Amino acid sequence: xxxxxxxxxxxxxxxxxxxxxxxxxxxxxxxxxxxxxxxxxxxxxxxxxxxxxxxxxxxxxxxxxxxxxxxxxxxxxxxxxxxxxxxxxxxxxxxxxxxxxxxxxxxxxxxxxxxxxxxxxxxxxxxxxxxxxxxxxxxxxxxxxxxxxxxxxxxxxxxxxxxxxxxxxxxxxxxxxxxxxxxxxxxxxxxxxxxxxxxxxxxxxxxxxxxxxxxxxxxxxxxxxxxxxxxxxxxxxxxxxxxxxxxxxxxxxxxxxxxxxxxxxxxxxxxxxxxxxxxxxxxxxxxxxxxxxxxxxxxxxxxxxxxxxxxxxxxxxxxxxxxxxxxxxxxxxxxxxxxxxxxxxxxxxxxxxxxx
Ligand code: UD1
Numbered sequence: 001x002x003x004x005x006x007x008x009x010x011x012x013x014x015x016x017x018x019x020x021x022x023x024x025x026x027x028x029x030x031x032x033x034x035x036x037x038x039x040x041x042x043x044x045x046x047x048x049x050x051x052x053x054x055x056x057x058x059x060x061x062x063x064x065x066x067x068x069x070x071x072x073x074x075x076x077x078x079x080x081x082x083x084x085x086x087x088x089x090x091x092x093x094x095x096x097x098x099x100x101x102x103x104x105x106x107x108x109x110x111x112x113x114x115x116x117x118x119x120x121x122x123x124x125x126x127x128x129x130x131x132x133x134x135x136x137x138x139x140x141x142x143x144x145x146x147x148x149x150x151x152x153x154x155x156x157x158x159x160x161x162x163x164x165x166x167x168x169x170x171x172x173x174x175x176x177x178x179x180x181x182x183x184x185x186x187x188x189x190x191x192x193x194x195x196x197x198x199x200x201x202x203x204x205x206x207x208x209x210x211x212x213x214x215x216x217x218x219x220x221x222x223x224x225x226x227x228x229x230x231x232x233x234x235x236x237x238x239x240x241x242x243x244x245x246x247x248x249x250x251x252x253x254x255x256x257x258x259x260x261x262x263x264x265x266x267x268x269x270x271x272x273x274x275x276x277x278x279x280x281x282x283x284x285x286x287x288x289x290x291x292x293x294x295x296x297x298x299x300x301x302x303x304x305x306x307x308x309x310x311x312x313x314x315x316x317x318x319x320x321x322x323x324x325x326x327x328x329x330x331x332x333x334x335x336x337x338x339x340x341x342x343x344x345x346x347x348x349x350x351x352x353x354x355x356x
Contacts, residue, residue: 001089001348004031004115007079009038009063009099011048012278015259016094016117016171018052019178023341025055029348031092032058034082036075036099040064041236043256051259052175068098068129075102083112090115090353093137094171096130096277096298101137108140113353117171117344119144120151121277121298129207130277134298142353145344147172148301148333166351168343169335176263176282177338183264192231192252196268200228200320202251205235206275209293213241215313219293222316224251227324228270233257271323273316280308285332289323291316305330 004024008017017033024031035057039045048054061078063071079102083091091107093100094117104114119138123131138144138155146152147170155165189196202223210216216238223230230251234242242253257265266272267286272279274292280299283290284307291311292299302308307330311319335343 001353002030003088004029004090004092004348005034005083005086005088006031006092006094007034007036007099007103008057008094009036009075009102010095010097011039011044012172012276013094013097013099014045014048014052014054015175015278017092018054019171019174019341020092020117020344021055022053023345024348027345027349029345032086032088034059034079034103035061036078036102037062037064038071038075038097038099041256043258044236047258051179063099072098072102075099076106079103079106080110083107083110088112090143090348092117093141094118096121096133096137098129098133101133104137104140113142114140115143115145115348115353116141117145118147118151119165120146120153120155121148122151122154123294123296123298125296127208131298143347143351145347147336150300150304166344166347167335168347169337169340170281170333171340171344172278172281173285173332173336174338174340176285179260180263180267180286183260184267186260186264187268188257188261188264189231189268192254192265194229194231194252194265197270198228199269200226200230200271200273201265201269202230202232202273203235203276203279204232204274204293205237206294207237209275210235210238210241216241219313219316220245220251222313223273224249225317226250226273226320231265233262271320273320281336284308284330285336287328287330289326289328291319291323301333305333 063074090113092115093103272283272290284302290308
């Protein structure tokens with residue numbers, strides 16, 4: 001494939017796109033970058049472009065926030081328009097956000113083959129918008145890159161042709177491993193007055209945890225009772241109710257952090273409490289035990305390996321205690337290394353794809 005386009009929209013897309021765009025650029029493959037504008041705040045978008053050395057997007061669609069239909073529809077219209085005037089041999093869609101599913105649908109309907117990075121993850125919970133986005137994107141894709149063996153098995157179980165599936169590893173892992181040492185050397189915990197290895201990092205942004213004020217405050221109340229100081233970078237979605245937490249609390253709230261600060265803190269934390277998919281993976285790589293406040297996870301490998309535990313808000317304290325005492329000697333999933341983008345670029349160079 002000589003000409004590609006890669007669509008990004010939200011923070012985790014940027015982390016995955018960076019190494020692949022660099023690798024393709026280094027090989028002389030033309031890959032346009034289209035930003036839907038799903039995330040537009042500096043902290044959720046521009047800061048990531050700067051730190052990950054991402055090229056300026058060739059197009060910015062300005063989709064912004066809205067209901068699922070409004071956001072997805074705006075991205076669909078903008079992407080179709082761009083693709084009709086810029087013919088490409090394939091479109092790379094990453095992860096599971098609304099921009100991902102919009103990109104896949106826009107492309108496949110006008111016969112542009114879709115390449116899905118992070119294919120095959122399944123939580124089994126169709127009430128999560130990301131699960132819908134995963135299923136839709138996988139089933140219109142011509143080339144699928146599952147990050148784990150269980151993700152590959154899910155695709156096969158759902159009837160996707162084996163020759164379309166190319167396990168190449170996890171781009172999130174490559175970016176983490178390439179930046180971890182620099183991020184840690186900056187010692188971001190000292191800026192927040194936290195002892196290395198002696199604090200808990202909390203992130204929370206899933207609608208089921210933050211959209212309902214009572215649920216979010218009940219999580220906060222349990223977080224306040226954890227046995228170590230807590231740092232909690234607050235996603236804009238959770239800003240409202242958390243604004244009431246005053247100084248003097250053991251919980252330090254900060255605005256969303258740039259990538260290097262976040263992974264620097266994560267790698268020096270005693271434990272991570274989250275509902276983010278990417279953070280579950282990063283904690284696994286950093287050998288920091290993770291507690292995921294969700295009913296289910298699509299990152300099942302991290303749970304099976306002993307790096308991650310699911311918890312309800314009610315069981316948060318007990319599960320964090322178990323995590324703090326657990327061994328950190330788990331195995332990291334196969335192919336979660338620094339060569340993921342190189343393997344993907346090899347596949348893209350050697351495989352002919354057509355719309356399935
Ligand atoms: C989105 C993804 C989620 C991903 C997360 C990473 C979907 C369905 N969800 O969730 O999978 O884990 O990004 O952060 O695609 N907002 C701002 N500034 C911004 C963007 C959003 O203030 O730049 C606020 C707005 O109030 C907006 C809300 O956050 O309505 C939700 O934004 P949205 O893009 O719909 O989803 P996220 O919760 O960010």
